[in-house]
Every structure is written in structure tokens, then in C-alpha cells.
Amino acid sequence: MISLTTLTLPNFDDPFDITIDASSVAIEAVLSQNDGPISFYSKRMCPRMQASSTYVRELFAITKAVKKWRQYLLGRRFRIFTDQKSLKHLLTQVVQTPEQYQWATKLIGFDFEIFYKPGKDNAVADALSRIDDVQLLALSATEPTWWKDLRDYYTSAEGNQLTTKLLKSRDSNFQLRNGLLYLNNRLFVPEQPTIRRTLLEEYHSTILGGHSAEYWYNTSYHSAIQMTPFQALYGREIPDLNLYIPGNSNNAIVDTTLMEHNRIRFLLKDNLRKAQQRMATLANTHRTDKQFAIGDMVYLRLQDYRQHSVHNRNSRKLSKRFYGPFKVLEQIGSVAYCLELPPESRIHPVFHVYRLRQAYGDPHPTPLPDFCYKDNHEPELEDELSFKEGAIDATQKTTDVSPIEENPLARPRRNRRLPARLKD
Structure with missing residues (x-):
């Protein structure tokens, strides 16, 4: 692993191989075809898994690797190589413990065969699974091409004069870093038509810049969620969507793969457009087009x-x-x-x-x-209702209309009497 390794492209006509290893710290897996690596995968284990047996750690490594590359493995037979000899009989032995049942059920639906590979022959996976400390030796990043034009301007006589004037101004918040002038930690762009025109074209005419409302919204930083909506949904930053120009790669396989990727993208857009048309047609089935003229x-x-x-x-x-x-x-x-x-x-x-x-x-x-x-509120009652309570005089002269009929709102007072057992 001290030399550079070139990854190969997957060939779905050939079987896939997965080589796994689990140390006391982490797990490692390699997806390959014909001894050519396609992808690497490593993961540090939690303390509970680190304290598990070697058998369980190896099973954990197998399930994680199969889940990682399931898009390559579903529907085809593949091989798994491990240095744990007892796992060779995983598919043929009787499941006796709950742990075996737990991990074996996660592999249902995959067609594979497990082979034993001694540790001395499992050098790649064994080495990557035992790396405790990771050191960052190099970091690469993209830089806009117009930054060079901006640096060239600041090194010119006119730009040097402007930089000196701004840096020496009273209460100046300007800083000069890496040949670029910053104002409050933001890049300062001078009033140069050529540089500003290039900057506008970069963010308004390119594929990534353009006036795409949905793309702009999903890739914009939101202060409420402290990330972009795309990252909140998928857990990663949005990838570049640059179209591939045929013939830019000297590798015929790479060129064909990227051209196929472009074709699928255009096909996806066309299918979405047709789906929108079908939805509009179904929604408008029971609708009629009404138009009225002024005066109708x-x-x-x-x-x-x-x-x-x-x-x-x-x-x-x-x-x-x-x-x-x-x-x-x-x-x-x-x-x-x-x-x-x-x-x-x-x-x-x-x-x-x-x-x-x-x-x-x-x-x-x-x-x-x-x-x-009327005003837009619930109307009120016209008559205000009032209730009277009182006793009816039994000696009152009887008339044709009873007091209750004469005054419907009057009702006799109720005499509440306690039971004899509660009077004391």
C-alpha cells in the first residue's frame, strides 16, 4: 500500500470478489475483479464491537461490505475472501446462536460463496484495517481560473497603488492574503470591467452557475439549518454536474462510460418531462377551458x-x-x-x-x-336572553294562563335537601 494503486472500472460480465478483514480496531474490505481493485472501504468499530469475538467482527465486516456494494452484487454471484476459516461454512452449518442468526439474516437475498484466505495472503485488507492514526500528507482543492487574472492585477502598478491606498486607509478592514485583497474576510473585486465581466459569466452562464432556481435553492446555504438542503437530505455535498465532452479522455472505456452517463441524464430529463405531461393531461380530463370577454x-x-x-x-x-x-x-x-x-x-x-x-x-x-x-363576522343575537329564578306562589289565583306559560323564562326554585344520614 506504499505505492499508488489505479482503480479499475467494473465489468458486469465478470464475477465480483470481496476481500475483508477485521482487526481489533476497524474493518476493511476491497471490491475487485480479476485481482484489480475497484473500490476500498474501511470503518472504525464502536467499543462494543471492538470487544466482540473475532467471529462476530468478521461477520460484521462481511455484512457492512455487502451493504456498501449491494448495487454491484444484487442479482449476480460473487465471492467473499476472509482469514476466518470458520466462516467458510456459514451457509452450510446449522445456525445455533442468536448472533449467527442476526448476522446471517442480513445476507439473505445475495448469491455468494465464502472462501478462506490466510492472513499472510490478505495483505491489502489486513493493512488498511490496522491503521490507527491517519496523517494528512496532501490536500488538493480547485481554484477558479479568474483568480490568476485578479492576482496579476494586484501585482501591476495600478493594482499595487490601489492595494497600498486601501491598506493604509484609516480604520481599514482590508487584508492581503496570497496575492488577493480581502475586505472583512471576503474577496474584494476592483472596478475592472474585464474581471467583473468574467466573474458574471462564471456565475450566470456556466452549467453550475446559471439561473436554475431549483439547483440554486438546493445548493444555497441556509442559516436556519446551518447547511444546504441537499446536504440535509442526502448527508453529503452536491456533486458536480459538468457534462462530458466526447473525446476528452484517452481511455476508450472511460470515454464510453461518461458518454453513457450523459445519455442517461438526458433520458432522465425526457422521462420527467413526459411524466409531467401525463399528469397534466389526467388533471385536465374533467376541466373545461373557459374564457370570457369584457362586457359578457x-x-x-x-x-x-x-x-x-x-x-x-x-x-x-x-x-x-x-x-x-x-x-x-x-x-x-x-x-x-x-x-x-x-x-x-x-x-x-x-x-x-x-x-x-x-x-x-x-x-x-x-x-x-x-x-x-354584511361585515365578515358571525351575526349576534337580536334579543338578549335573561333568566329569572324564583318560587311560584301556590295561593295565587288560578287563571287560564299558568305563570310558566305567561313567563316561559321563569322556573320554580329547586329545594335541595340532604339525606338524613348526611345532616349530622
Whole structure:
């Protein structure tokens, strides 16, 4: 592992091999074909797993590796190499312990065979699983090409004069770092037409920059969640979506793979567009295209204010649905119209087209309902109800109308008596 390793591209006509190893610290797996590595995988184990037996750690490594590369392994037979000899009979032995059952069930659905590979022959996986301390030896990062033009400007006579003036200004927040001028830790761009035009083209005309609202929203940093929406959903930063230009790679396999990737992307966009068209067609099946001209007479569909606390209408089935007709005064957008309502009405005169219906001939006008002329709140009771409590005199002269019938709100006072056992 001290020399550089070139990863190979997967060939789905050949079987895949997984070589795994588990130390007391971490697990490591290598996906390969014909002794050529395709991908590496390593993971540090938790303290509970580090304290488990070697048999369990090896099973843990197998399940993690199979889950990691399941997109390559599903539907085809593959081989697993391990230095734990007892795992060779995992598929043929009788499951006796709950641990065996727990890990074996995670491998259901995969077609594989386990082979024993001694530790001395398992050098790659064994070495990567026993790395305790990781050291960062090099770090690479991309840099915009227009940064070079900006550095060249600051090294020129004009740029050097501007830099000196800004740095020596009173209460200056400018800093010069790596040949670039920063203001409050933000890159300062001088008033140079060439540099600013390049900057605008970079963020408005390129594939990554462009005016794509959805892409811009998903890749923008949100202060509320402290990350981008894409990272919140997928747990990683959004990858680059640069289109591949055929012929840029000298490797024929790489060139063919990237061209196929571009074809799938365009096919995906076309399928999404067709799906949107199908959804629109189904949604518009029971809809009609209505258009009215200014001056047309239309009926207006209204629904009375529904409330049950003051007055309960016994029947709503036979109540009116359309009122008018009213004249169309103006078209608002493509789906709304302004109508000429009575001046004393208290509802907004703009309505969606689905509430309107064309009036033909000489229709009989239907006035608006009462709720359209009142404030938008629940009406109050007209009579204030009051309740009186009092005893009825039994010696009162009997008349044709009883006191209760004469005063329906009066009712006899109730005499509450305690049971004899509670009087004491």
C-alpha cells in the first residue's frame, strides 16, 4: 500500500470478489475483479464491537461490505475472501446462536460463496484495517481560473497603488492574503470591467452557475439549518454536474462510460418531462377551458356563510348556488375576472374562472345573498336572553294562563335537601 494503486472500472460480465478483514480496531474490505481493485472501504468499530469475538467482527465486516456494494452484487454471484476459516461454512452449518442468526439474516437475498484466505495472503485488507492514526500528507482543492487574472492585477502598478491606498486607509478592514485583497474576510473585486465581466459569466452562464432556481435553492446555504438542503437530505455535498465532452479522455472505456452517463441524464430529463405531461393531461380530463370577454354577462357561484351556533338551516340542498348575472369588467391574468357587483356589496369583485358560468338569452337576475352585504363576522343575537329564578306562589289565583306559560323564562326554585344520614 506504499505505492499508488489505479482503480479499475467494473465489468458486469465478470464475477465480483470481496476481500475483508477485521482487526481489533476497524474493518476493511476491497471490491475487485480479476485481482484489480475497484473500490476500498474501511470503518472504525464502536467499543462494543471492538470487544466482540473475532467471529462476530468478521461477520460484521462481511455484512457492512455487502451493504456498501449491494448495487454491484444484487442479482449476480460473487465471492467473499476472509482469514476466518470458520466462516467458510456459514451457509452450510446449522445456525445455533442468536448472533449467527442476526448476522446471517442480513445476507439473505445475495448469491455468494465464502472462501478462506490466510492472513499472510490478505495483505491489502489486513493493512488498511490496522491503521490507527491517519496523517494528512496532501490536500488538493480547485481554484477558479479568474483568480490568476485578479492576482496579476494586484501585482501591476495600478493594482499595487490601489492595494497600498486601501491598506493604509484609516480604520481599514482590508487584508492581503496570497496575492488577493480581502475586505472583512471576503474577496474584494476592483472596478475592472474585464474581471467583473468574467466573474458574471462564471456565475450566470456556466452549467453550475446559471439561473436554475431549483439547483440554486438546493445548493444555497441556509442559516436556519446551518447547511444546504441537499446536504440535509442526502448527508453529503452536491456533486458536480459538468457534462462530458466526447473525446476528452484517452481511455476508450472511460470515454464510453461518461458518454453513457450523459445519455442517461438526458433520458432522465425526457422521462420527467413526459411524466409531467401525463399528469397534466389526467388533471385536465374533467376541466373545461373557459374564457370570457369584457362586457359578457356571467353567473357567479357563491356559498353562503356556514354557521350553526345562531341559526341552523334545515335544508341546504335546494339553496341557490349561482347569482346574477353580472357584467365582466376586466380580466385579471389568465384565470380570474373582475365583475360589476352592486356598490353596496362587501365582497371582493375578483373571482376565479371556475366560479363563473356564461349567461345566455334574457336571464332573470338573482340578487346576491344577505351575507354579501354584511361585515365578515358571525351575526349576534337580536334579543338578549335573561333568566329569572324564583318560587311560584301556590295561593295565587288560578287563571287560564299558568305563570310558566305567561313567563316561559321563569322556573320554580329547586329545594335541595340532604339525606338524613348526611345532616349530622
